[in-house]
Amino acid sequence: MVMDNDIFFNEPSISAEPLRNFLSDCSRKFKEFCILDGALDIKLFDHLDNLKSADELSREIGTDYVILKNICEILLNLGFIKKEGESFKNTELSSLYLKSDSLLYQKEVLKNIKNGFELWRRLTNVLENGPIKVLEEDFFQDNLIHSLASEILCGELQKTVKIIAEFPEFKKAEKLLDLGGGHGLYSIAFTRLNKNLKAYVFDFPNVIKDTEAYIRKFKAERVNVISGNLFKDDIGKGYDIILFSYNPGGKNPNLVPKICSSLKEGGLFITKHAFYHREEGSRDYLLDVEWNLSAFEGVHKGSKIYNFAGDLSYEDYLDLLERYFSIEKIVEGDEFGSYSYLSKFGDTLGSKIIIAKKKP
Numbered sequence: 001m002v003m004d005n006d007i008f009f010n011e012p013s014i015s016a017e018p019l020r021n022f023l024s025d026c027s028r029k030f031k032e033f034c035i036l037d038g039a040l041d042i043k044l045f046d047h048l049d050n051l052k053s054a055d056e057l058s059r060e061i062g063t064d065y066v067i068l069k070n071i072c073e074i075l076l077n078l079g080f081i082k083k084e085g086e087s088f089k090n091t092e093l094s095s096l097y098l099k100s101d102s103l104l105y106q107k108e109v110l111k112n113i114k115n116g117f118e119l120w121r122r123l124t125n126v127l128e129n130g131p132i133k134v135l136e137e138d139f140f141q142d143n144l145i146h147s148l149a150s151e152i153l154c155g156e157l158q159k160t161v162k163i164i165a166e167f168p169e170f171k172k173a174e175k176l177l178d179l180g181g182g183h184g185l186y187s188i189a190f191t192r193l194n195k196n197l198k199a200y201v202f203d204f205p206n207v208i209k210d211t212e213a214y215i216r217k218f219k220a221e222r223v224n225v226i227s228g229n230l231f232k233d234d235i236g237k238g239y240d241i242i243l244f245s246y247n248p249g250g251k252n253p254n255l256v257p258k259i260c261s262s263l264k265e266g267g268l269f270i271t272k273h274a275f276y277h278r279e280e281g282s283r284d285y286l287l288d289v290e291w292n293l294s295a296f297e298g299v300h301k302g303s304k305i306y307n308f309a310g311d312l313s314y315e316d317y318l319d320l321l322e323r324y325f326s327i328e329k330i331v332e333g334d335e336f337g338s339y340s341y342l343s344k345f346g347d348t349l350g351s352k353i354i355i356a357k358k359k360p
Contacts, residue, residue, distance in 0.1 A: 051087035112147035131295035173240035180247035275314035325356035
């Protein structure tokens with residue numbers, strides 16, 4: 001206990017340095033994030049294919065010279081641009097991921113992180129009044145679909161497609177369902193590999209419009225959309241393959257019989273989700289808190305990220321699958337996912353791919 005008489009003359013008995021170091025890290029990293037986000041907003045990297053001085057850049061873009069010069073020096077220190085003399089130029093990384101005309105442009109990922117910041121700013125309100133209510137279809141519609149699309153194009157999609165393409169059933173497949181497929185990039189990739197394959201992306205009506213935009217963007221000719229609610233509506237029949245990836249219903253036992261009945265005999269069911277083992281605790285307390293800052297109307301979340309009331313454990317899910325399918329392969333997350341987590345919704349968090357074949 002510090003007495004009034006002592007506070008002016010005696011240093012605290014416990015140093016504030018650990019707290020100050022933490023706050024310093026938070027302060028600098030947030031400001032550096034804002035620097036990169038602002039650079040993307042003004043399309044700075046679009047102007048740096050060739051060496052340019054800060055003066056040239058400020059005149060081209062129409063920005064304050066002093067601030068822009070300092071921003072360039074910061075981006076230099078962060079490794080996003082390089083410098084020769086007094087001129088700046090993109091690094092290879094920035095040309096690939098930070099130019100707006102690149103197919104791997106990551107602006108939507110930064111936007112998604114910013115949206116998460118806004119949610120975290122309401123933490124006190126959530127503690128006092130409970131989670132923020134959102135509609136499930138609205139949660140996935142806004143920016144999340146585009147952020148997830150940008151993220152998986154950085155390696156996860158390519159690795160996942162390669163794993164599935166090795167199966168002889170894929171090579172012979174003619175009809176694929178991408179259940180809750182959102183952006184539809186998996187379907188687009190699969191139809192490019194298999195010229196006889198037609199793919200159908202099933203998702204909420206207001207999500208499907210984004211799917212159609214990706215279909216147009218990548219000029220996919222054999223990818224179609226089906227709008228609906230996978231818990232309530234018919235998902236179709238006669239599929240050779242059903243892909244079910246990163247969906248809130250991914251571990252719900254009620255969907256397994258429905259999926260099985262929609263597959264042809266010998267068809268493949270491929271599910272990719274973050275499965276929790278029996279009695280497994282948190283994988284990331286920070287993300288568990290973020291997960292519970294919001295609540296889907298009519299759907300009860302579990303206490304851990306990617307977990308819902310009624311979800312089966314990994315072991316119980318396998319037991320259920322084996323009533324309808326034979327398990328062909330289980331792929332661990334480090335074979336297809338990234339462990340450079342962004343600490344936000346969308347991280348793989350040790351997900352698995354389970355590939356199962358429908359029993360006769």
